[in-house]
Amino acid sequence: MGSFQSLPDDHQYRTLSQKTGFSLDQIAILHNRFKQLSQNEETLRRDDLKTIQDLESNPIRSEIIEAFFDRRNFQKDGVGSVEEIGFEEFLTIMSYFRAPPHHITEEQREEMRRAKLRFLFNMHDTDNDGTITLEEYRHVVEELLSRSGALGRETAKGIADAAMLEVASISVGHMAPDEFYEGITFEHFLKILKGIEIETRMHIRFLNMDTTVLCK
Amino acid sequence: MKMLLLLLLLGFGCGLVFCDQNTSDPHGRRVFPVLSINYDYVQMPFEVSLWILLASLMKLGFHLIPRLSGVVPESCLLIVVGLLVGGLIRVMGKNPPVLDSQLFFLCLLPPIILDAGYFLPIRPFTENAGTILTFAVVGTLWNAFFVGAALYGVCRLESGRLASFDLLSCLLFGSIVSAVDPVAVLAVFEEIHINELLHILVFGESLLNDAVTVVLYHLFEEFAHAGAVTAGDVFLGVVCFFVVALGGVMVGAVYGVLAAFTSRFTSHTRVIEPLFVFLYSYMAYLSAEVFHLSGIMALIACGVVMRPYVEANISHKSYTTIKYFLKMWSSVSETLIFIFLGVSTVAGPHAWNWTFVTITIFLCLLSRVLGVVGLTYIINKYRMVKLSGKDQFIVAYGGLRGAIAFSLAFLLSRDDFPMKDMFLTAIITVIFFTVFVQGMTIRPLVDLLAVKKRKQSKCSINEEIHTQFLEHLLAGIEGVCGHYGHHHWRDKLNRFNKHYIKRCLIGGERSQEPKLISFYNKMELKQALMLLESNSSANLSTAVTAAVPRQRSRKTLNISKEREEEIRKILRANLQKTRQRLRSYSRHTLMPDAEDDDWSETLLRKQRVEMERRMSHFLTVPARRESPPARRAPVESDSRALAARPSVLISISDETSDGPRESRGRKPSVKFALDAEEQKLPRCLSDPGPDQLPEEDEEHIHQTD
Numbered sequence: 001m002g003s004f005q006s007l008p009d010d011h012q013y014r015t016l017s018q019k020t021g022f023s024l025d026q027i028a029i030l031h032n033r034f035k036q037l038s039q040n041e042e043t044l045r046r047d048d049l050k051t052i053q054d055l056e057s058n059p060i061r062s063e064i065i066e067a068f069f070d071r072r073n074f075q076k077d078g079v080g081s082v083e084e085i086g087f088e089e090f091l092t093i094m095s096y097f098r099a100p101p102h103h104i105t106e107e108q109r110e111e112m113r114r115a116k117l118r119f120l121f122n123m124h125d126t127d128n129d130g131t132i133t134l135e136e137y138r139h140v141v142e143e144l145l146s147r148s149g150a151l152g153r154e155t156a157k158g159i160a161d162a163a164m165l166e167v168a169s170i171s172v173g174h175m176a177p178d179e180f181y182e183g184i185t186f187e188h189f190l191k192i193l194k195g196i197e198i199e200t201r202m203h204i205r206f207l208n209m210d211t212t213v214l215c216k
Numbered sequence: 217m218k219m220l221l222l223l224l225l226l227g228f229g230c231g232l233v234f235c236d237q238n239t240s241d242p243h244g245r246r247v248f249p250v251l252s253i254n255y256d257y258v259q260m261p262f263e264v265s266l267w268i269l270l271a272s273l274m275k276l277g278f279h280l281i282p283r284l285s286g287v288v289p290e291s292c293l294l295i296v297v298g299l300l301v302g303g304l305i306r307v308m309g310k311n312p313p314v315l316d317s318q319l320f321f322l323c324l325l326p327p328i329i330l331d332a333g334y335f336l337p338i339r340p341f342t343e344n345a346g347t348i349l350t351f352a353v354v355g356t357l358w359n360a361f362f363v364g365a366a367l368y369g370v371c372r373l374e375s376g377r378l379a380s381f382d383l384l385s386c387l388l389f390g391s392i393v394s395a396v397d398p399v400a401v402l403a404v405f406e407e408i409h410i411n412e413l414l415h416i417l418v419f420g421e422s423l424l425n426d427a428v429t430v431v432l433y434h435l436f437e438e439f440a441h442a443g444a445v446t447a448g449d450v451f452l453g454v455v456c457f458f459v460v461a462l463g464g465v466m467v468g469a470v471y472g473v474l475a476a477f478t479s480r481f482t483s484h485t486r487v488i489e490p491l492f493v494f495l496y497s498y499m500a501y502l503s504a505e506v507f508h509l510s511g512i513m514a515l516i517a518c519g520v521v522m523r524p525y526v527e528a529n530i531s532h533k534s535y536t537t538i539k540y541f542l543k544m545w546s547s548v549s550e551t552l553i554f555i556f557l558g559v560s561t562v563a564g565p566h567a568w569n570w571t572f573v574t575i576t577i578f579l580c581l582l583s584r585v586l587g588v589v590g591l592t593y594i595i596n597k598y599r600m601v602k603l604s605g606k607d608q609f610i611v612a613y614g615g616l617r618g619a620i621a622f623s624l625a626f627l628l629s630r631d632d633f634p635m636k637d638m639f640l641t642a643i644i645t646v647i648f649f650t651v652f653v654q655g656m657t658i659r660p661l662v663d664l665l666a667v668k669k670r671k672q673s674k675c676s677i678n679e680e681i682h683t684q685f686l687e688h689l690l691a692g693i694e695g696v697c698g699h700y701g702h703h704h705w706r707d708k709l710n711r712f713n714k715h716y717i718k719r720c721l722i723g724g725e726r727s728q729e730p731k732l733i734s735f736y737n738k739m740e741l742k743q744a745l746m747l748l749e750s751n752s753s754a755n756l757s758t759a760v761t762a763a764v765p766r767q768r769s770r771k772t773l774n775i776s777k778e779r780e781e782e783i784r785k786i787l788r789a790n791l792q793k794t795r796q797r798l799r800s801y802s803r804h805t806l807m808p809d810a811e812d813d814d815w816s817e818t819l820l821r822k823q824r825v826e827m828e829r830r831m832s833h834f835l836t837v838p839a840r841r842e843s844p845p846a847r848r849a850p851v852e853s854d855s856r857a858l859a860a861r862p863s864v865l866i867s868i869s870d871e872t873s874d875g876p877r878e879s880r881g882r883k884p885s886v887k888f889a890l891d892a893e894e895q896k897l898p899r900c901l902s903d904p905g906p907d908q909l910p911e912e913d914e915e916h917i918h919q920t921d
Contacts, residue, residue, distance in 0.1 A: 033698050054695030054704065057711065060685065064692040097693055099600055120682070123689075144684055144732060159736045163677045192678045195671070200601050202686060204694055205701050 016088060020095035030094060034087050043084040044068070059146050063123050068093050072122045079128060099203040113199045114190070120202075121189050131183030134164055167192050271551040289655045291403040291554050295648070298558015305559070312563040315556040317623040321505070324553050325620070327545035328399055329512050330497050332423065333519030334542060340416045347595050347603075348417060351611070352424035355587045356394055360432055362583040363576070364390025370575050381635060384440045389639050391432035392625050393580060393646055397618030398422040398512075400647075403550055404616060404655045411668040414607055418614040426512035426620075427461035433624055434508060440632050464510035468517025471500035475518070476525035476721040489534040490541060493526060525721040528734070532741070553619045560622070561644050567637035576642045577649055580617070588612040606665050613658060616650040617643075680735050740824070747822075 013027050022030070037052070038044040049055070049065045058064065071078030073096070074089050082089075096119045100112050124132045124140055138160040145156050164184075171188035184192075255262075274297050279285050284293070305312040341348070364387035371381040401422045405415055435453045439445050475496035482489045497518045504514035527535060588611050596602045603611075625643050628636050662669075691707040694700070 030697070036698070037696075049696065052695050055692055058688055058692045058695070058707075060688045061692065064689060064696070068696075094693075094697070097690070120686075120689075140685065141681060141732070144681065144688070155733055155736075159677065159681070159732065162736065162740075163681055166676065166678055192676070193682055195676070195679055196683065196686075202690065203600065204690065204697065204703070 016091055019088075020091050021098055022091065022095065027091065030091060031087060034090050043086050044090060045084045060140075060143050063143065066126075067119070067123050070122055072128070073119055094204075097202060097204045099205075100199045109199060116198050116202050117190055117193060118186065120193075120198075121186055131185050132189070133183040134160065137164055137184070267555075268548055268552065271555050272548065274555070275547070275551050287656070289404050289407055289651075289659075291400060291550075292652050292655055294551055294554035295558040295561075295651065298555040298560075299562060300558075301555065302559035302562025306562055312559045313556075314563045315553075315560045315619070315623065315626070317627045320553070320556075320619065320623045321511075322502075324549045325399070326498060326501050326511075326515060327542065327549045328402065329423070329501075329515045330494075330519055331542040331546035332398060332402060332419070333516035334493075334497075334523055334538075336516065336520055337412065337416065338520065340412050341420055344413065344416060344420070347599065348420035348424060350591055350595055351417065351421040351588070353428055355421065355591055356396075356425040356428040357432075358587045358590075359394030359580075359583045360387065360391035360428075362390070362586070363394055363579045364388070366579050366583075367572075367575065370571070374571055384436055384445070385633060385635065388433070388436035388440060388628075388633075389625075389642075391429060391436060392621050392639075393576065393617060393643055394583065395425050395429040395617070395621060396422040396615045397620050398426075399550060399553060399620070400616035400618030400651055400655075401614060403554070404651075404658060405614065408659050408662050409670045410610065410662060411670055413601070414610050414614075414667070415670070417607075417611055423512060423516055427457065427464065427510040429620075429624070430508070430510050431457045431460050437628070437632070460508070460510050461513060463507065464504045464513035465517040467504045467509060468500045468514035468519075469521045471496045471503070471514075472518040472521030473721070475522040476529075479522075479526045479529040480721060482530065486531045486534055489530045490537045493522070493538055494541070496522070525718070528718075528722045557619055557622060557644075557647065561648075564640055564644075565637050566641045567635075568641055569638055572638060573642045573645045577646055580646055580650075584615045585612045588615075606667055609665070610658075610662070610667055613654055613661065616654060617647050618651070619647075622647060677736060677739060680732060684732060744824075 010024075013024050016022070016027055017024055020027075034044065037048050039048070046065055046069060049068065055061045055064065066081070067073060068090070069081045069083070069085060071080050071082060074092055096116055100109055104112075121132070124136055126136055126139075138157055141160040141163070142156040145159075167184050167188055171184075171191055271294075274294065275290070278290060278293050302312040364383075367390060368381065368383050368386040371386065396418070398419065401418055405418065431453065435449075435456065439449065475492055478492050478496070479489060482492070497515055500514045500518040501511045504511040530538075588608050592603050592608050592611075621643050622640070625636070625639050628639070630636050633639070687703065687707070690703040694704045
């Protein structure tokens with residue numbers, strides 16, 4: 001997908017810029033980084049990302065790496081995951097972390113919010129079925145607590161269960177005796193994270209980055 | 217109500233009049249005095265206590281008058297009371313006391329600042345640190361110089377008394393009057409509940425501009441004494457600013473670390489834990505004041521540094537004590553400050569000059585507006601969340617002046633500054649203007665402009681989980697980009713904190729506890745305590761709601777002590793570590809209050825059991841028909857049913873953990889064992905199925921007879 005020459009091609013950059021919203025400079029910088037990570041090949045693999053030292057101490061490392069190869073993040077109705085990605089997909093993932101531009105309308109802001117939350121949702125929903133089940137949620141909490149020593153899976157279970165209960169009570173309210181809560185759907189996910197301003201918090205300052213100096 | 221207030225005022229006045237009376241002994245032979253008056257002996261503490269008592273009664277009175285507290289902010293009312301009291305004293309022929317600067321800076325100000333610093337919301341503060349610093353430093357400098365220079369210009373133009381003001385005096389006056397006052401800002405902003413961002417901007421600015429004010433004040437005072445200013449002096453002034461600010465912060469940080477370290481060893485003497493917090497903070501303030509460093513910044517730094525570690529170490533009761541004592545002291549201080557402002561207004565020598573005063577007020581407003589607009593224009597280029605026009609208006613309008621300006625002016629020596637009285641008058645007028653006019657109108661303006669209010673923060677475990685997830689995600693993405701930004705450094709700081717600092721400063725196993733778990737525990741504890749408060753009677757059987765079908769109501773029994781012990785054992789088996797952590801928050805070594813502890817622990821456990829039951833009903837596969845036979849067998853066969861329960865729990869979790877065995881094809885979920893006791897707890901959301909509980913009921917009844 002998207003084979004690039006080693007010299008930056010303006011036309012291709014421009015199409016990418018239109019698609020993802022990055023400026024040409026930012027795309028050039030990210031392309032350098034892509035080449036650095038993929039050792040000058042045209043595609044990136046999971047192992048390439050695993051070599052990044054900064055990710056070593058990150059508790060949700062595997063989820064982050066997985067997100068790069070998840071087809072759902074590339075296009076609307078993608079399913080499954082791929083083994084390797086090209087620069088275009090890399091840029092698409094990065095575009096989820098752009099800050100909202102200053103003058104955008106409410107609908108655009110809401111759209112951006114949904115897109116970012118969808119990205120987060122896909123990270124949790126590993127089996128692609130559209131809901132975050134209790135098991136998946138438990139897994140998330142365990143990962144978060146995994147770097148903090150052996151505090152037991154039970155505490156993680158307890159926390160995940162309490163969180164699930166909270167989601168249920170917020171989204172569904174009263175439930176009949178025979179019902180049970182299947183899992184968090186995307187709509188419920190939107191509701192519980194209404195308090196966090198995702199569109200401003202989930203961003204990286206791509207403004208001034210010189211990645212060639214800071215290696216790895 | 218009004219009569220009551222009048223009487224109180226009268227009592228105030230009389231009390232103060234009596235202060236000066238001396239009873240002199242008659243000449244000649246004295247009869248043995250059965251009853252005598254010796255007021256001098258208790259004069260000082262008596263007066264202080266009387267002031268504080270009457271101030272607090274005033275505060276009480278205001279809140280009893282329903283409409284008043286909604287319209288007029290408390291600070292205004294207190295100043296009016298001070299004016300009345302001062303007037304009363306003047307009428308009685310005595311000289312009203314003036315707000316002594318030493319008293320103000322050493323006794324009245326620190327509690328307010330410590331309260332603000334200890335409970336400073338760290339996240340919004342650090343996120344907006346750049347903006348706050350810009351407003352505090354650059355904004356205050358701009359204000360000081362603009363007001364000073366413009367005033368000098370006006371004085372030059374004006375002939376007469378004002379012509380004697382030289383540039384340095386004007387600049388000094390400008391620097392005193394331009395500092396936004398934390399006390400006034402707190403007093404007014406507390407009541408209007410605007411959103412967090414604006415609150416932290418104005419409030420943070422008022423705290424951090426202390427360094428600038430201190431430096432400018434001493435600088436101009438020195439220069440006025442010396443007479444001439446050289447370029448070298450200006451350079452030294454700049455250096456002085458950095459020394460004052462950073463020195464204050466460092467002093468505060470050192471004391472904060474000491475306090476955190478001390479709190480690690482207080483597990484055996486819980487009673488004096490709050491004392492350490494207060495003493496170390498106060499010492500930080502005083503130590504900074506010794507070297508003319510910024511005491512306010514020292515106090516803030518001390519509170520911020522010590523808080524996470526101290527809170528992990530101290531007991532829950534100590535935490536509550538600290539919170540309430542700080543609130544109490546700061547409230548009393550604030551009340552006294554405003555009342556004294558009022559009294560000092562009546563007392564102090566005044567030199568009223570229409571031109572000076574009106575020009576001052578006008579210049580203050582103008583410089584504030586210009587400063588805020590200009591700085592925001594520059595700052596918005598670097599901010600992610602831009603400050604809109606409305607935000608700028610509130611920030612500009614919220615720049616209130618207060619007692620610090622007054623006290624600083626009061627400290628001026630009359631020899632160097634013969635126009636001190638005029639300064640004082642002008643400052644008092646500015647203070648009154650900002651507190652009354654701006655303070656009273658800001659609330660309707662906030663409503664009119666539809667500024668975002670503070671949102672009710674619910675303690676949500678989901679938000680906490682996702683916030684942490686997001687932080688790690690952003691740090692990871694920054695790693696992938698190779699970009700060392702905010703998140704990367706914050707992540708590094710957190711890891712450094714966890715590995716090195718927490719190990720030193722937090723005692724016991726809590727040093728390893730991650731934030732998520734402590735948050736969860738705190739939330740649980742809060743919920744349990746809420747349950748404790750709502751069930752005011754110890755008889756839990758009365759809490760059965762109407763949702764319980766009628767045939768079960770006769771089965772609700774009181775829970776005996778042995779049952780409680782058994783429940784405790786079961787739960788301990790499953791939730792050991794979390795339980796211990798909760799224990800540490802509720803234990804105290806004051807008195808053998810064992811019943812209290814047991815009861816609260818029991819209720820904590822009930823709440824936990826209740827929550828598990830709710831969870832089981834939500835998260836359970838409705839394949840309950842399969843499980844009861846499996847459960848009943850071991851339970852019935854054992855006469856001591858509870859010895860079997862742990863094994864029942866284990867067997868159930870084993871059963872459901874094999875996914876493929878779930879024939880319905882639903883996702884596996886865990887079922888917690890239903891305890892018979894649970895039916896007595898209030899049912900919130902769902903009922904267990906009718907097929908199960910009758911068996912358990914029978915079990916229960918069978919065993920207790």
